[in-house]
Every structure is written in C-alpha cells, then in structure tokens.
Amino acid sequence: MFGTSGVRGRFGEDVTADLALSIGRALATHGTERIVVGRDPRLTGSLLADAVSAGAREYGADVVRIGVAATPTIARSVGWYDADAGVAVTASHNPPEDNGLKLWTDEGMAFGEDRRRRIAEIVEEGAGEPVAWDETGSETKRTDATDRHREALTDAVTIEEPLSVVVDVGNGAGGVTVGALRDLGCSVTTLGGQPDGRFPSRPSEPTGATCETLAAHVAGTDADLGIAHDGDADRTMAVDERGRFLAGDELLALFAGEAVADGARVVAPVGASLVVDDVVEREGGRVERSRVGDVYVAERASEPGVSFGGEPSGAWIWPKQTLAPDGPLAACRLAALVARERPLSQQVAGLPAYPVERDQIEVDPTAKERIVDAVARRANERYDEIDERDGVRVETDSGWFLVRASGTQPLVRMTAQGRTEDRTVELTETARELITEALQTA
Structure with missing residues (x-):
C-alpha cells in the first residue's frame, strides 16, 4: 500500500475516502494521540482530509487541522503543535487527478518502513472497535502554520x-x-x-x-x-x-x-x-x-x-x-x-561535467526483483565489492553503474557514469550485459 512517499495514486481508484478514513483509524489505533492534518490545493484534498480526521477522532485521537499548506509546513507543524504524527494529503508532483497521503513523525521525518508496514497491517486487518461516544477525539483549527x-x-x-x-x-x-x-x-x-x-x-x-x-x-x-x-x-x-x-x-x-x-x-x-x-x-x-x-x-x-x-x-x-x-x-x-x-x-x-547514460527495460512486474538479484550474483563474481542497499551499484576508479528495480513501475533501470566518454560507454555495456544475462535466468 505504501511507497517511500506514502500512499499515492488515482483518486477514486487507488486513493479513496474509505482508505483515508482507515489510515486515520490506524494512526489512532497505533497509539497516536494527536495528529496534524494538512493538504495541498488538489480538488479532492478537502474530503480526504475530512476522512482522515473523522477516522482518527472516531478512535480517540485529537486532530489539528491546518488547511492548505506546503508539505514541509505540515511536517514541521507536528512538533510545533505537540502532536505525535502528521498527515499531508498530497500527491506531490503527480497530475491533478491523483492524490495521496504522506505520514510524518514528531521529528518531522516521513514514516520509515517499520511504521508504514504497521499502519498498512492495521488498515488491512481492521482497526478494531472505536472509542465510546463520549471519548471521541477533538478537532481544532490552526491558521498560523504557514x-x-x-x-x-x-x-x-x-x-x-x-x-x-x-x-x-x-x-x-x-x-x-x-x-x-x-x-x-x-x-x-x-x-x-x-x-x-x-x-x-x-x-x-x-x-x-x-x-x-x-x-x-x-x-x-x-x-x-x-x-x-x-x-x-x-x-x-x-x-x-x-x-x-x-x-x-x-x-x-x-x-x-x-x-x-x-x-x-x-x-x-x-x-x-x-x-x-x-x-x-x-x-x-x-x-x-x-x-x-x-x-x-x-x-x-x-x-x-x-x-x-x-x-x-x-x-x-x-x-x-x-x-x-x-x-x-x-x-x-x-x-x-x-x-x-x-x-x-x-x-x-565551475562544476566538473561527466557523461551519463540511462536506460530502462520493461519487465514482468513480478520478475523485476529477481532480475536485479540475478544481476547482483553476477556482479559479485566480477567485482570485489558491490553496494546492494538499493539495487546493484558497482563503483570503479573511473566511474560507476547502477541497476535497480523501479519502485512504482514494471521497469529495471540502469544508470552508468564515467569520467570520460569511453569509460561511460564501457560501464554501460557492462551493465547491459549483466541485465541481459539476468533476463535469461530470472
């Protein structure tokens, strides 16, 4: 459900009022007592923010609404208003028909993998029972965040x-x-x-x-x-x-x-x-x-x-x-x-300039991670050390290349950069060769 930038997608299909309600409930169930909610100007933002607030208050959390605000304003506001979490209703740079929700900690940092996973689990399993009618959370509005x-x-x-x-x-x-x-x-x-x-x-x-x-x-x-x-x-x-x-x-x-x-x-x-x-x-x-x-x-x-x-x-x-x-x-x-x-x-x-090559290969969505794993196995046979924290990054004295699975599309992406044009070409050919070999076995 969550990508690295929260939930994002087409309104009414991927992102719905029901989902926003469930995320509000999940945050409150997860122990969040006070939540800041803000949004960008998208036409669907108001109703999604309403749904987040309703879900959170139904399960006992208090909500501070700050209206239309920049996402960094929302993130900073979590600390300013003594909240435990924040929700930015936004699809960031996506087209206007999209929307989304991004979750923020009291340190002003986006939720990490563990917290995103736990919220997703609560959404999928259900948040349990709401609080009693006289214990629902409050909603206040602040106009000074910006x-x-x-x-x-x-x-x-x-x-x-x-x-x-x-x-x-x-x-x-x-x-x-x-x-x-x-x-x-x-x-x-x-x-x-x-x-x-x-x-x-x-x-x-x-x-x-x-x-x-x-x-x-x-x-x-x-x-x-x-x-x-x-x-x-x-x-x-x-x-x-x-x-x-x-x-x-x-x-x-x-x-x-x-x-x-x-x-x-x-x-x-x-x-x-x-x-x-x-x-x-x-x-x-x-x-x-x-x-x-x-x-x-x-x-x-x-x-x-x-x-x-x-x-x-x-x-x-x-x-x-x-x-x-x-x-x-x-x-x-x-x-x-x-x-x-x-x-x-x-x-x-005054900055140095180095040539760079980028390419992408469309693959079966279920196979992209296996392909990158196969690239990693082959790269480990050729190089003493590779970086596998996000795909496969190989660094040499004169350049580097990276092969990684797209986080949002059925693509395997490749980037290569050398300090000279010839070296960039060599690194690009090496990366493509590794991907070709991986495609045959993954």
Missing part, C-alpha cells in the same frame, strides 16, 4: 545582498517561499501564485520542459534567479539568471558543497552524479550513499555529523532545520548562496 514556517525560514537564512527572484509556485502550496524571500529583502515576481488544484499554469512537476515560461521570464528580465516548486513544495528546482534550467545533480552538488565543513558528511542516493563526490571531497567532506527516496535520505541525514542530504529529484534536507524535504528552505538558501558567491551560471560553470 506564518510560523515563514518565520523559521527568515530566522535560518540571511541574504546579504537582496536579489530579484522569480518564483514559479505552479498553483501549488509553496507561497510561503514568496513571503519569506520578500521578508529577506528580495524583489519577488510570482508565476502561478494562486493555489489551484487543477494546476492550470503548468504540470505540477518542475522540469526543464514544464518550466519554460519561468526560464523565458528570467532570461528576459534582470532577475538573478528562478525558483520552481511542485504542488506541495517539498521539491525545489532552479533556473539561472540566463534562463537555463539546472539539472538536479548540479543543484545537489552546489548545496552539498556549500553545506560541507571540513570533515563533514553529506548524504546522496546511490544514483547521484560523480560531480557531487568531487565537489564535496574538494571542500574536505565526504559523500555517503542512501537508498533512493527522500525518507531514506532523511534517515541517513539524521545521523550525527551529517550536514545535508539531497536527491536530484529536487528534495533537499538540512537536518539542523528539519528532516523533511523543505522546498521553501532550499529556495531561500539558494538565493543566499547566489547573493554571497556569484551568479548561478558561473557557479555551475
């Missing part, structure tokens, strides 16, 4: 020379970024600033293709920076002052390099680029790998000595601030970095 988030951002970030910034909210819940940047002294132009769960201005996921209007606007004005969020603002992507949309690995390298003090550790998933390793090592730190998924990055980022964790998808975590991917915090920190250092295009130009 303001508290905005204040937290301005307390955490200082912008020495205010910039001109264009923020593409994408009709989502990320308006807190606009307010925070203005409080920090920036001149801000907003695109898609009106929350609208149909996402009429652009698709919710911020990519180079969907952010062409943002890129053109930045390039055609004197703006220093462009920021783009997804529907619930847990992701941030960026456009430089020339209107170029930055790749996720470029942003990851910039954030990681800026976060590293001498000897510090940063976390990146197994598929992150070599450029991240090079930048962090140049600054005196080291990169540690996690499984793909912001919850796994957050788990590693919660360890002592880790200053930052991020994913090229646009999820950025500074553990001293929050263990949730906080798109508005990333936006403010990026603006501060540009103001303090030099134009974003120049910073990116």
Whole structure:
C-alpha cells in the first residue's frame, strides 16, 4: 500500500475516502494521540482530509487541522503543535487527478518502513472497535502554520545582498517561499501564485520542459534567479539568471558543497552524479550513499555529523532545520548562496561535467526483483565489492553503474557514469550485459 512517499495514486481508484478514513483509524489505533492534518490545493484534498480526521477522532485521537499548506509546513507543524504524527494529503508532483497521503513523525521525518508496514497491517486487518461516544477525539483549527514556517525560514537564512527572484509556485502550496524571500529583502515576481488544484499554469512537476515560461521570464528580465516548486513544495528546482534550467545533480552538488565543513558528511542516493563526490571531497567532506527516496535520505541525514542530504529529484534536507524535504528552505538558501558567491551560471560553470547514460527495460512486474538479484550474483563474481542497499551499484576508479528495480513501475533501470566518454560507454555495456544475462535466468 505504501511507497517511500506514502500512499499515492488515482483518486477514486487507488486513493479513496474509505482508505483515508482507515489510515486515520490506524494512526489512532497505533497509539497516536494527536495528529496534524494538512493538504495541498488538489480538488479532492478537502474530503480526504475530512476522512482522515473523522477516522482518527472516531478512535480517540485529537486532530489539528491546518488547511492548505506546503508539505514541509505540515511536517514541521507536528512538533510545533505537540502532536505525535502528521498527515499531508498530497500527491506531490503527480497530475491533478491523483492524490495521496504522506505520514510524518514528531521529528518531522516521513514514516520509515517499520511504521508504514504497521499502519498498512492495521488498515488491512481492521482497526478494531472505536472509542465510546463520549471519548471521541477533538478537532481544532490552526491558521498560523504557514506564518510560523515563514518565520523559521527568515530566522535560518540571511541574504546579504537582496536579489530579484522569480518564483514559479505552479498553483501549488509553496507561497510561503514568496513571503519569506520578500521578508529577506528580495524583489519577488510570482508565476502561478494562486493555489489551484487543477494546476492550470503548468504540470505540477518542475522540469526543464514544464518550466519554460519561468526560464523565458528570467532570461528576459534582470532577475538573478528562478525558483520552481511542485504542488506541495517539498521539491525545489532552479533556473539561472540566463534562463537555463539546472539539472538536479548540479543543484545537489552546489548545496552539498556549500553545506560541507571540513570533515563533514553529506548524504546522496546511490544514483547521484560523480560531480557531487568531487565537489564535496574538494571542500574536505565526504559523500555517503542512501537508498533512493527522500525518507531514506532523511534517515541517513539524521545521523550525527551529517550536514545535508539531497536527491536530484529536487528534495533537499538540512537536518539542523528539519528532516523533511523543505522546498521553501532550499529556495531561500539558494538565493543566499547566489547573493554571497556569484551568479548561478558561473557557479555551475565551475562544476566538473561527466557523461551519463540511462536506460530502462520493461519487465514482468513480478520478475523485476529477481532480475536485479540475478544481476547482483553476477556482479559479485566480477567485482570485489558491490553496494546492494538499493539495487546493484558497482563503483570503479573511473566511474560507476547502477541497476535497480523501479519502485512504482514494471521497469529495471540502469544508470552508468564515467569520467570520460569511453569509460561511460564501457560501464554501460557492462551493465547491459549483466541485465541481459539476468533476463535469461530470472
């Protein structure tokens, strides 16, 4: 039922009011006494939030409703309002007909595997009996969560020379970024600033293709920076002052390099680029790998000595601030970095560039894990050491390749990157050879 980002799918099919009711009941049955519930602007969000609240209160938990808010606002609110858990009703960057629920701990981190599994078990088995009619939980409303988030951002970030910034909210819940940047002294132009769960201005996921209007606007004005969020603002992507949309690995390298003090550790998933390793090592730190998924990055980022964790998808975590991917915090920190250092295009130009190859093979959904296991067996015969924390990652002196099963689709994905074009080709051929051999036996 749960993926790494909670429950997500088509409303009325995969995600229903009945499911939301059951998850609310399961949280209360699991011992959660107080729950924060918020949502993104999707048209189905209100009724799903109502269902979560009803289920939780039916089984004795109190609920704090914060209305439409960014997912990182919801995650932070669990601690602010002395709650035990939070529920963000959101499908993040998915299309408007989808919705979902993501669960948060009192530490502001997404539920890990064990807690997700237990909630799923309660949903499937049934939550038992509700509390007595005079013991049902209460529901209160708070309207200050976004303001508290905005204040937290301005307390955490200082912008020495205010910039001109264009923020593409994408009709989502990320308006807190606009307010925070203005409080920090920036001149801000907003695109898609009106929350609208149909996402009429652009698709919710911020990519180079969907952010062409943002890129053109930045390039055609004197703006220093462009920021783009997804529907619930847990992701941030960026456009430089020339209107170029930055790749996720470029942003990851910039954030990681800026976060590293001498000897510090940063976390990146197994598929992150070599450029991240090079930048962090140049600054005196080291990169540690996690499984793909912001919850796994957050788990590693919660360890002592880790200053930052991020994913090229646009999820950025500074553990001293929050263990949730906080798109508005990333936006403010990026603006501060540009103001303090030099134009974003120049910073990116200073990064090393390495060729990368990606491919995917459609397979029987029941076979993808067996195929990756077969790849692992063959890789172990060829290499002294492989990383199997999320698929099969093989690292050499001049590059790496990764073979992993998609968590959401019937695909086996392959990525290879070398320090030269020839080496990338060799690593790609090796990975494909391993997959071909595995397909014959899996």
